Amino acid sequence: EAGVTQSPTHLIKTRGQQATLRCSPISGHTSVYWYQQALGLGLQFLLWYDEGEERNRGNFPPRFSGRQFPNYSSELNVNALELEDSALYLCASSFRDAKAFFGQGTRLTVV
């Protein structure tokens, strides 16, 4: 069974640009979570989508947004990139409150 897949693996953008990160959950999973892991910090919760709707978001500015498609895959968009947005972005999926499975992450570098 395929795990959670994220693309791209690495992404390099310049300050002010937009970044789009993608996540495909495990088949049958309806919830997708996005996390940011910045260097030296723990995981920070970004967004939670379930059944196509945003259920919760963490303490991040509105330029962090996303969506979940009918097939439960998800996109994370970061607008007006700033240097401190450089981080590993992790996607996880689960079915209801069962354990979550994580993707390998997308490493975003803003220069």
Place this chain on the structure above:
Amino acid sequence: GDSVTQMEGPVTLSEEAFLTINCTYTATGYPSLFWYVQYPGEGLQLLLKATKADDKGSNKGFEATYRKETTSFHLEKGSVQVSDSAVYFCALSGVSSASKIIFGSGTRLSIRP
């Protein structure tokens, strides 16, 4: 709100030493508790879990017991190896926030040969 607190790292041990990484939580109801591991250059992986009080999760020589009376889920291993060097995250889920996973800040573990 719900939260998870882990011991601050980094933790540096010699090979074959005994490991404990403390984790305590605050939650209403009966959450499921997890330990995730992130090896260098890789994504997070589920290490072990426990879903109710007194359950013991175990995997790869690591163990953690769900202690409701002390709201703890400490990670232990009797003899660590260099290959155990990684960042370990304690997490909870399945409480009132429904499906949201709450992580601790992570503890970096380094094992010396």
